[in-house]
Amino acid sequence: MNLLADENFPGFAVGFLCGLGHSVGWIAETAPGASDVEVLEMAIRRSAVLLTLDKDLGELAVRSGLPESCGVILMRVADSNSEHFLARLASAFSQEIPWNGHVTVIGRDRIRTRPVS
Numbered sequence: 001m002n003l004l005a006d007e008n009f010p011g012f013a014v015g016f017l018c019g020l021g022h023s024v025g026w027i028a029e030t031a032p033g034a035s036d037v038e039v040l041e042m043a044i045r046r047s048a049v050l051l052t053l054d055k056d057l058g059e060l061a062v063r064s065g066l067p068e069s070c071g072v073i074l075m076r077v078a079d080s081n082s083e084h085f086l087a088r089l090a091s092a093f094s095q096e097i098p099w100n101g102h103v104t105v106i107g108r109d110r111i112r113t114r115p116v117s
Helices: 011-019 036-046 055-063 082-093
Strands: 002-005 023-026 049-052 071-076 102-107 111-115
Touching: 002 011, 002 036, 011 023, 011 082, 036 049, 036 055, 049 055, 055 071, 055 102, 071 082, 082 102
Parallel strands: 002 023, 002 049, 049 071, 071 102
Antiparallel strands: 102 111
């Protein structure tokens, strides 16, 4: 899957997803300090699913009419312990979830998804 990780997304999680075979660009390496609008524009140009911890970015994606080729995955795991964080990511990515065209919230105990349009 083509993913773009926001600057706030943990590096250990970026590495984990790369290890699963996903193509992951990381804003912390390619465009540190980019605004939410710029990050969203990069995701659109790359037709990528955006990974973030920033709730405002998910809301911005919905308001801006994110194209069907993109999506947002918002991690809302209160415990940022790397083991728990990666376990939630692994669980989510093992499921058949429509990432593109959706905003998906991965929480501590559940996963919610809704279309962006």
